[in-house]
Amino acid sequence: DVKVTQSSRYLVKRTGEKVFLECVQDMDHENMFWYRQDPGLGLRLIYFSYDVKMKEKGDIPEGYSVSREKKERFSLILESASTNQTSMYLCASKNPNSYEQYFGPGTRLTVT
């Protein structure tokens, strides 16, 4: 079974802090994704990565950056956290030859 893990289930940070959200998958998937989930808005794509060191902006990249130095790990970075970044963050991965994305359990981030 594909396993996607995220470093924290719950995280509380202060405004202005630099925040790292880590995602690791164990199935050698090339494609990885970061979404945020907000009530009434569904899941929105922040960034995705085709492969190591390859990244592309999604629909709402402002205020975020990403890093993919190793195939199994995809990090989401909030350079200076703000209260409007309080949300559930979901990571996903997939094989480029398939369409199904496999999701991690999510990190609920609160910025105070």
Added chain:
Amino acid sequence: AQKVTQAQTEISVVEKEDVTLDCVYETRDTTYYLFWYKQPPSGELVFLIRRNSFDEQNEISGRYSWNFQKSTSSFNFTITASQVVDSAVYFCALSEPTGTASKLTFGTGTRLQVTL
């Protein structure tokens, strides 16, 4: 641009009732894939089904069934004889064609509450 609409925000049913979750999509692509995911209270999205745009056959898996109608751009999901364990948020999603990591566009989700 692609768009997925799930007009039902929340549905409440009593156990053993049948329930249908609606999904309407918009795309200019002729080749695309449609998905349903389930998000239980634990938070992790669980893949339920994938359907490609060339296959309009309905699918049944146990108590779950899916009705894909290209003419109305709909991909509805029916749970027969609902159970409390079906309580979750359900997302419909649309994938663009391959070649660009096949990004998913999600609907806003339908929260299903099944009570005894």
